[in-house]
Every structure is written in C-alpha cells, then in structure tokens.
Amino acid sequence: MSTTSMAAVLYAEREPLVLEQLDVADPGADEVQIAVAASGICASDVHLADGTLDIPGLPAYPLPVVPGHEAAGIVERVGSAVRRVQPGDHVIVNIYPGCGYCDDCICGRASHCSQTRPGELPSGGSRLSSRGRPIHQMSNCSSFSERTVVPARGCIKIPNRMPLDRACLIGCGVATAYGAVFRNAAVQPGHSVLVLGVGGVGLNVVQAAVVAGATTIIAVDLGQGRLDQAAEFGATHTLDAADPDWPSKVADLTGGGVDRGFEVVSTPGTVRQAYEATRDGGLVTVVGLAPPGSTVTLPTVPSKGFARGGLRWTQPVVDYSVLVQLYLAGRLKLDELISHERPLMEVNDVLDEIRRGERRGRVILTNRAVLDGAHH
Template structure:
C-alpha cells in the first residue's frame, strides 16, 4: 500500500512502495546533500537501500532545521562527506526489515537521533541517550544511501533532509492520533532536548530561579519547561531583542539583553547573587562559562549547546568551596519511549 497516494495510482509519486512507480525508480529518492563544508546543500537523486534486519524505512513528512545541522555545514563538527543532514524528523513507516516488532507499515513516528541498543550498561541503567554502542546494523561496505556508486552518509543514521530515512527501528517512537507530524518532528530534537535539560538533567525544583542563555528553539523549550515545573523566576539572556520578547511568551519573567553590559552582572543584580540553575543553549565556551558564573553557591550550570569538541570550559579552582555543579545535557537525558509520549 502507498501511504502517499492512498492506493490511487499517481505517475509522479515518489513513494517507494507505490505500484505506479517504475521498477528502475523503486529505490530512488531526492535528498539535500552536503558535498562540501561551507557550501549550500544540493538537491540530488540518491538510491536508498531496502530495510534490513532491525531497520525501518520511513517516509519523511516533516523535518525541522536545527542549528546543530549548521554546525556540520560550517565544519564546527566534522563528518565524512557527502552527507545528508537532518535529524529532527517525523514521518510514516513505509516498510520494516526482519525482526522489527515495535512498529509496522503505516505507523506515524518520530525518528529519534539516538538508536539505543537496549543492552549496554547505560541502556540498562535507564540512560538510553548515552548508549555506549548505538544500534549500528550495517558495515562500512553497506551504506544506506548511494549516489551512483558513491556512498552517501546519513547524519545520526537518519539523514532527514530527504524523501525517506532508513534507520534502526529502535529509535522510532509512535505518534498518537491527533498530533500533527510537523509538531512531532520538533519533539524529535529541540523540544525533548529543552524539556529534558530541565526535568531530567537539572531537575529544576519549584520556586527556584533560572537563567537561560540563548532564546532559540532549545532555549525557548527550556524556558517553557522551567515555567511548567514551577520555577519562580526565569531570566532569558540573548543578543537579539526580538528573541527576548518571544521568550516572555514562553514563560520568561525577566530578560537580559547581553549587548548592554555584562550579562552575568545583570543576572546577579536581578537576583541578588545569582540563580539556582543556569542553562547554556548556544554552544560556545564563553557562554558556558557565563552560565557557570551566573549561578549562586550550590547552584547548577547545564551546558546544552554543542560547544566545539576542541574547546575547553575553564572553571575557578574554588569550585570545591562554592559547591557549584557544571554538567552537560545530551538529548535532554531523555528516555525517549517515556519522555516523548509524555510531551506529546
């Protein structure tokens, strides 16, 4: 059955399972390919493999543009090229490979960008976002994507800027009826990352004070979740005043325009000594250090943004005396099959 044509023959349908599609095109699709760092993505025709053991083929219905994708375009984070980006994805399962039991063709799903193995120490301890092995079902000579004879990579084993994604089924989360796939796609990354940073990583307590550096997609979800869990004061920090206005719609009680003086001092002035929790949602070592400096004694600073891997975040030696905590948050410390349905 073709879930794009709904069984109605369509000569221009790109759905792989459609009976109207010619045999030689049965595994062809379009994708936005990164061929060179710093250059625009190129729309190209690729061949996608059929699902193997443990894999699912998903027709992409919605794909968010996350700032993390820009890191790979700019070369801040490196991957072998050519590469199909896109990791904030929702769609409809077209087909599944042998051994897949958690989804069937026709299911509406979020395509998670971590595919937990379920067996390693981190998975067994309830931290699948930190899976030590990741579900990798193909060898280097078995790419999911090709352009002619050239293998093409898929970011996070998703490659969502395409008609289809062939991915390990362990990363799929079903979307309830009535929830739009455009909304579900955002839950695949920015919403879960922001929600989990507050609810799972930091475990923000009711009545506490919070600062959020960066009022982009992830930062706004941090702000909104902080409001939901009962934070008394939520301070948004950004260099763009329009973002600060939007942050107040999401629940910020105060705003700090970082272009007007020392942002750390402004937060201290507003709170009389610093906040209980500070979140860095940009990905710079300078703002990560600012988050640390914004928290009061005994406070917690959480780095959510993708700080470049070669950078070092320095903290004062007196960290022992102040009992401050600096910690990272990857994918919101989420248990995907619990947190994502809860969010939806």
Template sequence: MKAAVLRQVGQPLSLEEVAIGLPGPREVLIRTAATGVCHSDLHFIEGSYPHPLPAVLGHEAAGVVEKVGSEVRTVQPGDHVITCLSAFCGHCEYCLTGHMSLCPSPDTKRRDEEPPRLSQAEGTMNQYLNLSAFAEQMLIHEHACTPIRKDMPLDRAALIGCAVTTGIGAVIHTAKVRPGETVAVIGCGGIGLAAISGAVIAGAGRIIAIDRQPSKLALAKTFGATDVIDASEGDVAKRVRDLTNGGVHHAFEAIGLKATAEDAFKMLRRGGTATVIGMIAPGVKIELSGVDFLSEKKIQGSMMGSNRFPVDMPRYVDFYMQGRLKLDEMISARLPLERVNDAFDEMKRGEVARSVVVFDA
C-alpha cells in the first residue's frame, strides 16, 4: 500500500510502499477513506515530540472495515468507522473508572515477539499513535475505532477522529461548561473551532474567539462565537477581562504555547478554569501568579477531550446529520496523499482550519 513516511525529523514525508499485515484476533483492517491533517502530526515532524522512526504518520481518520480478527466483537466487514488514537484496553484502572482516554493501552499494541503491523523489506516501519492513517489501509486494535451510520460522509467523519472529539470533549467532559457560562477559546484552527462548537452545544452564554488570522476569526463567528479578538493587537487577557466585566468562567487554549496558556489563566474570573488543549512542547514551563490561586482559579489539561469515543463519536455524527454540528465549514482543502506535505506547509503559514487527505474509494 502507499503511505506517507517520516524518516527524519524536520524533513518532508516521503510517499512509499509499505507492507501491512493481516488482522490478529482483536485487530481490524480498514480501507482508509479520509485523514485529517492535524497540528499534532506537525509536532512530531518538527521534533517537538519524539517518536521512533521511520513511521507512517496520520491519526485523524475514517474508513471502511475490510477484515476482522477472530475475536473482534465491535465491528464487522463493511462497517463505516472512525478511528481514535486513544485506544483503550477496557480492563485497567483508568478504563474501569470511566477515564478511557487516559488508558496507557499496552494491550492494544502487538508484543515485541509478534510480527509488526507495518513493515518494509529494507527494515523497520513503526506504527504511529495506534493508527498510522496517512496510508491506504490501517491495521489497528478493535478498541481504536467505532462504527458509525453509513449515510455520514467519511471525509467529514474523519474530523471527528481528533479535532472534534478533542475540542468538544474538552468543553463538555473535561471542563463541564454549564448553560449561561462565559467561554474564551484561544486559537481558531480545527480544535479551537470544535471547542467553540462544544460551547454552543453546552449552552454557553458568551463565546469569545481569539486568533491572529482575520479569516479564522470570521470562521469562528460562523461556528457560534459571539465576540472575536485579534490577538495581534496585544494584551489579550486584559481585553477579555474588560469585555466580560472581570473575566470568563472558562478559557480554552488550543495552540500549545507557553504565552497562550498563561493568557488563558490570566483571563479567568474568580473561580474560573483554564483548560489547556494544545500540545505544549516537553520541557516548557508555565509561569502563573500565585495570588490568583487565592481566588480559586484553576488550570488543567485535557487529553483527547476526556473522551469515551465509542459513545461520543456516533453522537457527534448525529449532531452533524441534524445540522447541529458544523463540519463542512471546517474543511479548507481536500488533497490526495501525494500532496500531504503541501497541507503541512499551509498549516505552518496559518492559512487553513483543516486540510483532509482523501483516498480513492
């Protein structure tokens, strides 16, 4: 099969032929239909986060099940599915206490003594985040995908695999935004737009979108933002506090930078909560004012929207089909796998909300 491979940090992905195995007892072979191009992939390309190389990247995907292993119970050939990087084992403490997104998932990977899921004649090929979705096929554990209704367009379904689940989940599951509360979202890419959608679904009273790109701020309004702030004009936290008479109940950081994480905390009202969704690079330290903790302000992280993806994703699909969740507007471009590096170049320029790699049916 064709796949986009990262061989060296800082270099473009190379289109290569990669061999894929047959499903083991709990595994599923999927024909990939579409894969979103996520900023998380860029972090690994640029080396902000380490990963064994070479590896087939990509993790935000949807497709059609081709084959299943002998013990698979959740899907069958012909099912349309969305994949999720937060594969879960189902029996560890995190899973059993309802925190599936935190499962370290050792049982969802092949053991060292087993043949790898991906390979090349000339050497090792590593699977990325349980998925490796920049490829014509995926071989994954059954607990890394969930079936969805077949009338859902798969290019839009792919976005639910990461951006939508991460952004909406951070609002609804991690932060538990309540009707009428005020929300600020820093960064209006795919995840930020999904967080805005989550705030709308949760019934937030005021939703403030913050970005440096006028086109993204305009898009944020179509997703439900009631106010927008151009971050290039400076002192974002003060402007949010002035706009809300003291600060917001919830601030969501969807970029992954020290400065924006600190701003999220600074723009809170008394008792407010800042939720960091973005991937802050390892080793980066956040500086906060200790006196703010006396007014019960809080800061927390969110891992893939604290999801229960087999339950959440079909519901998000229904929201889209009912017209309650915007996905069409989130897609800036559809590209073949051969142009995946163009998608990353556009991402680095801040020109797109989400590009989607689409595969032939």
C-alpha cells in the first residue's frame, strides 16, 4: 500500500528545489517508513544543492535527489523482517547504517560500508518516485520530505520524552562532534583541546570536550559573536583567528601546544595551523569536508598524529542514546544550537539565507502536524 509525500527535489545543481508530491513505495523487508518530524539543514545539504559535495571514496550523488539527512521522526510502517522498531516509535535516523555483512560492517565500521551507493538504499534503489521516475535518496534518508523510507538499521529508537525537533540534531552535527572527540581523538580528563572553527559542528566539539573532561578548551574563529557563543558552550579561552599571533598564544596557554587539535573549517591553511598548534605526541582531527581537490603539506613529526573523522566513526546505537540522555540530564546543549524553525515549504528561502551568511546556528525544518501529534 504505497502512499504519497510532499518533498523538496533537487533536479539541477544551483537551481531551487522543486516542491512536489512524491509517491512513497512500500518499505522493503528490512526497511521502515517514517513520518519526518524535524530535519536540520546541514552544510552538506547546501553543498549537495550547489554541486560541491565531495565525499572521499564515493562518486557524486545522482540527480534528481531529495536532500536532507539530519532527521528524527515517528515510525509509520515496518517491513516484514523488522524487529527493532514498530509503528509509533520515535527514532533518529542513522545515515550510515551499512549493509551488515561486508568486512567493514562486521568490524564495526558501517560508515565505511563497501556496499554504499550514493542515492540508493542498501537493498538497492530508492523508495521515492515522481510519476514513475525514481527520485534518489540522500544518505539513506532524504528528510526534506514529509515522510520517507529508511533502512531498519538506520532507525535508532529514542524515548518519547525526547523532543523530536531537538533529537534530529543528534543525527549529524552533534554526533559528528561526539565521534571526533570520544572515538577519533579519545579526549581524556585533563587534556587541552583546540577547536579551530566554532560554527555549528565546532560548538558541539567544544561541548563534547567539556563532557570528556578537558580542562583547557581553546576556541579560535573570526568574529566576537562566535567566540562569545563558544564560551557559553564551555570554551575556557577564545582567540581571534584574525590575530596572526594566535598560534603562539595557544603555545603559551598550554606550555607548547594542545593535546588534541580539532580543525572544523577544512581549508589547507587552517588544517596546517591546527597541526602546528598541537604538541608533539598530540593528535589532530580534521572534522569537516575539505573543498574538492584541496591538498595540504605538513612537516613530518613522528610522534604527532593526524586523523580524519567524526560521524563516520560513531557507534550510533550506543552514541545516540548517550547523547539523548545527556540532553535530558541537562548536560548537552541542543536548544541553544537552533536559530530558527521553518516549514518545508520555505526550504529554498532558508538555503539562500545560509548561502548569504544570514543564519548563525542550525535551521530546523519542522512538520508541526507530526510534532504536535508526538506530544499526545
């Protein structure tokens, strides 16, 4: 029994998304249909719309495609083999569910699943279409839609008391920072930490470092507004990136460099700066996606580590639950990350505002009917 859904479809890069009614096919045996309650608009969604999304090791997304990947919702229907969730459950979407049987999945690296095909679900193809034409799905999700079908492995059940319009943020931005801090860099109590770039993801790196017990957390960015917000999220020191002496100030504050450096801007220059501000024996983690084709040259320091990471190294079944509990306990800031909530019909206006730099913080696309129903 297929159904329909209003969705925002990208037919051509750098063109407005087309809002139209799509057909939603029945979920397969290992799939779940969800009503999307809320979807954060991430930089990756903007890059996809602009044709600048470049994920190492994967080909470009095929068009047409429905963007959106930072989502939470309510289960509507489940496939015949699904046991982990049932209709009515509240869930966060995990965009890296994996196939479950390749070497990477078996070793706990589902985010590196060798069977991943951009635009398709693990079982093959998409469950969205327009007048018989397949519409591809972004990151096993496509949350710029009133409803979608996702892999059952991509549904992480959460308590009903967790607000869905906050839970959606965990699916990408917050989990990316958590994975970088706890799994990539293994920040320990007493560590000193540098966060270079404190936008949406960088702020989450700051607060994850607080939870990990870091005692010195240095935020570096342009603009006093961002630095003030980083201090609100737990940064112990803030430095203006426009000051050419900021790396030496990091060295003065930490006695030679930080234990863990996090680069969240992803340009060759800032990657090198983060590397140089990290002490010998330390570790630098590049969290974001660098521009296509960019390279960086670093000096060889045998005792200094370098890694890429974040969301691709999380363990969603465990980590998402931890993050939900941290929020419910008042130890994780999610409300403060959100700048505006807007309906799906205004998605093109929001994308333009983000491109013009008019939005600081996450904009959430919300489906009020689903959210209001969740509270009853």
